[in-house]
Amino acid sequence: MQLILVRHPQPLIAPGVCYGRSDLAVAPEQLAQTLVALTATLPRGLPLYSSPLQRCATLATQLAAPLQSPAPLLDARIAEIDFGDWELRPWDDIPRADIDAWAADLVHYRPGGGESVLQMAGRIAAFHADLQRQQRDAIVICHAGAMRLLLACHAGLAPADMAMQAAQNPHQIAYGATLTLQS
Template sequence: MKLILVRHPAPDVASGICYGSSDVAVAPHILAAARASLRGSLPTHLPMYTSPLSRCAALASTLAGDLRASRFTHDARLMEMDFGSWELRAWHDIARGEIDAWAFDLAHYRPGGGENVLAMATRVAAFLDDLLREQHAAVIVICHAGTIRLLSALQAGLPLAETALLAASGAHKIAYGAVVTLDFQRAIVTPAI
């Protein structure tokens, strides 16, 4: 199965703000530019899945019509990580000790008391397992950079704790509006933690 992953356009939030699971919108002109760029380059008549957060869902709902998606589904398992009390705070205002604690234990530490990367990996892997069972040839998924990094890491077939660490520790930036294509040749049975 081919996964065509699209990162949402740049949200209308100041640079340097932590906004994981917060529902921040995209300015209309940014959304229109992303739509124009993507609708000519993405295949038509495929199932489309999206994070329900508006920065993804707004783009997905317009593209679903443009591309005549065969199915259009919001799935909360595609959401970005919940950073708890760090949400909508400037990164430089978060205590250095808290950020260091997260860096020391990337997979298990719960930033701001929110979700840890392992929990996010578990829900993203469950989404992928369900998707693979549906046996589509290809799908389009509108989601977040963290979700894309986890889906990419899941290709290695590692236990989830190692997958979470791989996704969190890699220095790979995914641009807003970028398209990343992954190919899963076989069904994944998510390894035990």
């Protein structure tokens, strides 16, 4: 089974602002560039799974026809982490003590009262298990956090270990980038 993970295009948000579950649009020119690049490289006819957040869902919907794929299946389990009341706040405005508390417990702490990395890892593991049962290749349009957790899950890690690995390793996944997982 081959899973091709795709990160969404860059969303319309100022640098230095915390966002995860917030539903942000993408600049039309960014979307167009990403569509051209992905249409040229992704395989045809595979099912598309997408986070329901518009920065992913819009890309998935517009990829379906050129990739000769069925309409994308939107799955909330692959949405980005929920930062609670940190969402859409400048990182510099979040109290240092709160950020330090998160740094002290990257796996279990719920930033802004939202979702812990462990909670996110649980839903990502459930999504991955469903894909494994289907035993078919697929394209998954999602977020850097989801991609890092899917990579850890695909390596056979349990949710707590997935969360620890993802939380301890900063991502280097560019907007519109792909990552292929083989099993």
